Amino acid sequence: MSDNTSSLRSPLGRARGLGSAKDGTHHWWAQRVTAIALIPLLLWFVASIVSLAGAPLPAVQAWIASPISAVLLLSLIVAVFHHAQLGLQVVIEDYVHAEGVKLVLLLAVKGAAWLFGGIAAFSVLKIAFGG
Amino acid sequence: MANDQTRAAGGKRPRPLSPHLQVYRLPVTALSSITHRATGVALSVGTLLLVCWLVAAANGPAAFASVSAFIGSPIGMVLLFGWSLALFYHLGNGIRHLFWDAGHGFDIATAEKSAYAVIAFAVGATLLAWIVAFAVLGGR
Numbered sequence: 001m002s003d004n005t006s007s008l009r010s011p012l013g014r015a016r017g018l019g020s021a022k023d024g025t026h027h028w029w030a031q032r033v034t035a036i037a038l039i040p041l042l043l044w045f046v047a048s049i050v051s052l053a054g055a056p057l058p059a060v061q062a063w064i065a066s067p068i069s070a071v072l073l074l075s076l077i078v079a080v081f082h083h084a085q086l087g088l089q090v091v092i093e094d095y096v097h098a099e100g101v102k103l104v105l106l107l108a109v110k111g112a113a114w115l116f117g118g119i120a121a122f123s124v125l126k127i128a129f130g131g
Numbered sequence: 132m133a134n135d136q137t138r139a140a141g142g143k144r145p146r147p148l149s150p151h152l153q154v155y156r157l158p159v160t161a162l163s164s165i166t167h168r169a170t171g172v173a174l175s176v177g178t179l180l181l182v183c184w185l186v187a188a189a190n191g192p193a194a195f196a197s198v199s200a201f202i203g204s205p206i207g208m209v210l211l212f213g214w215s216l217a218l219f220y221h222l223g224n225g226i227r228h229l230f231w232d233a234g235h236g237f238d239i240a241t242a243e244k245s246a247y248a249v250i251a252f253a254v255g256a257t258l259l260a261w262i263v264a265f266a267v268l269g270g271r
Contacts, residue, residue: 021188028239032232034227035225035228036227036229037223038225039225042218042222043222046215046260049264050160050260050263050264051267052267053264053267053268054267054268054271055271057188057191057192057195057196058197060188060189063190064185064188073185074265080178080181081178082142084174084175084178087171087172087175088171088172088175090208091168091171091172103197113149116178116179116182119182119185119186120181120182120185120186123182123186123189124185124189124190127185127188127189130189
C-alpha cells in the first residue's frame, strides 16, 4: 500500500490477474461444475455396470451403442477426465516444488487425460457407429 | 523447537506447531480430508480400468474375453472392489465439499458427523453395489 503514493494505479488494478494461477476462479469453478455433473453420471454408470455384471460382449456392445448410453458415456468420459486432471494438477502443485519436475508432471497429467479420454470416447463412438 | 515450553514459561505465547504425523492421532476431519485426496488420485489411475474395458468392448471378442478374465480374477476383483469403495467415498465426500462450498456444515461438530456419514455411505453403497452385482451374476 505504501508505494501506492508513487503510482496512479489502484490496488485492485495492480492485483488483477496476479493470482497464483493467473486465471481467477476458473479452475475452482470448473472442478465444481464437473463434480456436480459426475454425481448423476456416476450413479447411472455404476447402476448400469452392476446390471451388466457377467454380460456377454454383444449385450455390452448393444448397451454402449444405444443413444442414451452412448451420449451419457461420452459426457461421463469428458467430465471424469477433466475433473481428474484438475484435481491431479492441484495435488502436483501442492507437493512438487521443483519447477522443472512440476512442469513435466503437469504436462504429463494433462496429456494423459487428453489421450486416455480420447481413446475411451473413440471406443464408444466406434461401438455406436461401427456396430 | 525444544525450548518452546521455556519460552512459554517466559511469558511468550508458544508458537503453533504442525502436527507430528507419526505421533499425532489425526482427527476424523483431517483423515477424511487426506482420504479424499488419496481416493481422487487412486480413482484417476483406476479410470484406466474403464478405458481398458471400453477399448476391449470396441475391439472384439478376444480382447473382451481377456479383460473380462482379468476383472474376474482375484486381483481384478480386489482392484474393482477398491475402485468402487474409493469412488463412493470420493462421491460422498465430494457432496460434503459442495455443501461446504455453499457455506453449510462448517462447524466442527457437524463436520465430524458428516465425515462419519460419508464413511458409512461409502461402505454401505459399495456393499449394496456388490451384493446386487453378485445377484445379477448368479441370475445369468
